[in-house]
Amino acid sequence: MKTKDNRFIYALKFIACLLVITIHARIPGTVGDIVLCIARFAVPFFFAVSGRFLLVGRDGSPIRDVPSIRKKVAASLGKLIRVTAIVYFVYLIFSFIVNMIYKTPVSEFFSSRFNIGEIVKFLLFHGGKVVYDWSYVFDHLWYLFALLYVYALIYVFAPVLRSWYKALIVILLFFLFFGELLQTYYPIRPFDISINTPYMLRNWLFVGLPFVLLGILFADHVCEVRSKGEDYAALHFGKLKVPALLLVLLGMISSVIEAFVIDFKEVYFGSLLIVIGVLFLSESVDIRNRVLCTLGKRASSNIYFYHVLVMAVLDLLSQNGIIPGYSMLLKPFLVMLICFIIFCIKPLWEEMREVRN
Numbered sequence: 364m365k366t367k368d369n370r371f372i373y374a375l376k377f378i379a380c381l382l383v384i385t386i387h388a389r390i391p392g393t394v395g396d397i398v399l400c401i402a403r404f405a406v407p408f409f410f411a412v413s414g415r416f417l418l419v420g421r422d423g424s425p426i427r428d429v430p431s432i433r434k435k436v437a438a439s440l441g442k443l444i445r446v447t448a449i450v451y452f453v454y455l456i457f458s459f460i461v462n463m464i465y466k467t468p469v470s471e472f473f474s475s476r477f478n479i480g481e482i483v484k485f486l487l488f489h490g491g492k493v494v495y496d497w498s499y500v501f502d503h504l505w506y507l508f509a510l511l512y513v514y515a516l517i518y519v520f521a522p523v524l525r526s527w528y529k530a531l532i533v534i535l536l537f538f539l540f541f542g543e544l545l546q547t548y549y550p551i552r553p554f555d556i557s558i559n560t561p562y563m564l565r566n567w568l569f570v571g572l573p574f575v576l577l578g579i580l581f582a583d584h585v586c587e588v589r590s591k592g593e594d595y596a597a598l599h600f601g602k603l604k605v606p607a608l609l610l611v612l613l614g615m616i617s618s619v620i621e622a623f624v625i626d627f628k629e630v631y632f633g634s635l636l637i638v639i640g641v642l643f644l645s646e647s648v649d650i651r652n653r654v655l656c657t658l659g660k661r662a663s664s665n666i667y668f669y670h671v672l673v674m675a676v677l678d679l680l681s682q683n684g685i686i687p688g689y690s691m692l693l694k695p696f697l698v699m700l701i702c703f704i705i706f707c708i709k710p711l712w713e714e715m716r717e718v719r720n
Contacts, residue, residue, distance in 0.1 A: 371645040372412055373659030374652065379405035380666040381699055387501045388674055388695035399627070400618040404637040406506055407574045407630055409667075411638050413510060414578020417517070425586040432521040440514045447507040450668045454499060457672060461498040461679065487554075490562030499675035502562070503667070509567035513575045525583070528576040535573040539564055540632055547626045565629040574638065581642045600647040607647065610640035653714065661710035666702045673701050 382402035389395050417439060418426040426435050462472045475481075476492045485493035489505040489512075517524060542564045545551055551558050558564070589596045614636030621631045650656060677697065680686040689697060 369645055370650040370656040371648050372415075373657075373663075374650045374655035375408070375641055375645070375659065376412065376663040377655055377659035377666075379408055380663045380670075383503070383667055384670050384698050384702070385695050387503070387671060388698050389691070390695055391691045396622065396627075397619055400622045400631065400633075401615050401637075403618060403629065403631055404614065404634040404641075407570060407634050408638050408641065409506065410510070410513075410571055410574035411578035411581070411642060413513075414575035414580075415582050415642065416578075417514075417575070417582075418579055419582050419586070423586070423589065425583055427525070429521045432524065433518050436514055436518045436521070440511065440518065443507070443511055443514060446664075446668075447504075447511060450507065451504060453669070454495075454504065454672065457675070458496055458498040461675075462496075484562075488562040488566045490560075490566070499671050501671045501674075503671055505562065505566070506571075506667075509571035510575070512567040513571045516572065517575075524579075528580060532573045532576050532580065535569055536635065539569040539573070539630065542569065543628050543630075544625070546628070561629055570630055577638070578642070581639075585646060596646075600643065603643050604647040607640045607643035611637050611644065614638075614640060653718075654711065657710055657714045658707050661713075662706040665706040669706070670698055670702050673698050673705070677701075 379402075382398070383405045385395070385398050386402050386405075390398055418432060418435060420426055426432055458476075459472060463469075476496060481491045481493050484491035485508075489508040490502055494504050494508070495502040520527070542558060546559050546564070553563070556563060564570070585596075588599050614631075614633040617633030617636060618631040619633075621628065621633060674694075677686070677689075677694075681688050
């Protein structure tokens with residue numbers, strides 16, 4: 364059976380991380396808007412991939428009994444806590460240094476960031492100043508905290524996980540897309556916060572949980588198919604290659620249409636179609652490009668975690684005249700280049716040495 368070393372998913376993770384950069388450093392014009400719409404599948408895809416391999420053993424078999432589920436989730440949760448702590452404190456230290464450079468009082472820095480209101484907002488939605496401030500203006504770290512919540516919920520509700528997960532996927536995605544319609548046509552204010560505030564829908568409940576569960580559901584389907592033999596699985600997923608590709612293309616078109624006809628959103632129905640399509644493609648398409656696979660496996664996470672930091676440093680250097688200014692068109696590609704230099708060259712060099720040996 365296949366294990367976690369799925370080269371298609373690794374390659375797509377790398378591509379998706381580059382697309383995330385275009386969300387935060389937007390390409391101007393209509394082309395940029397189209398790229399932005401398509402790129403919105405990336406974070407739901409990351410959640411789905413986390414679910415895809417969360418409850419799969421080393422031999423590719425499904426983990427079904429409650430003690431084993433909790434053991435596996437606890438191990439994943441421990442690793443995620445360590446990663447989240449490191450990444451968060453890197454950004455916190457950067458923010459503190461920048462605020463000190465701009466002579467923000469220490470007491471003001473901490474009180475504005477960690478007051479009761481901001482902490483409650485963070486605990487509910489993983490948004491607000493606990494996650495980011497003016498020194499780096501994107502709250503992409505919500506993904507890590509949302510994943511922590513989802514893993515914790517799976518650990519607690521392991522006994523009923525597979526009894527509930529199909530219904531939960533449908534219910535939560537319904538409320539996600541219904542909420543996005545409300546954003547455009549009837550902008551309510553739950554908790555006295557506008558539903559148009561990004562984190563009201565883009566959070567652990569309406570994005571993190573359903574897409575992780577979708578990944579688990581797909582993993583169960585893969586395990587069931589593969590239990591009938593590798594030849595049967597190859598035939599089964601091979602037949603689905605073209606429909607899956609068409610689903611991805613339909614998702615791209617749908618995302619663009621939704622944005623231009625309704626409004627620009629954090630997640631589109633088309634994003635869901637793309638995620639489902641690429642999950643099926645991951646079982647039928649084998650990527651032979653070692654470069655993309657290596658970068659997806661060894662560099663994509665760091666690109667996602669730290670590309671906002673790269674952007675913040677570039678902006679500060681440019682605003683203070685230390686480096687020349689750059690156009691909005693150049694910015695996303697400049698960030699990609701710097702991320703490649705920082706995070707990709709070493710893994711590629713190590714991969715070349717392994718191949719030679």
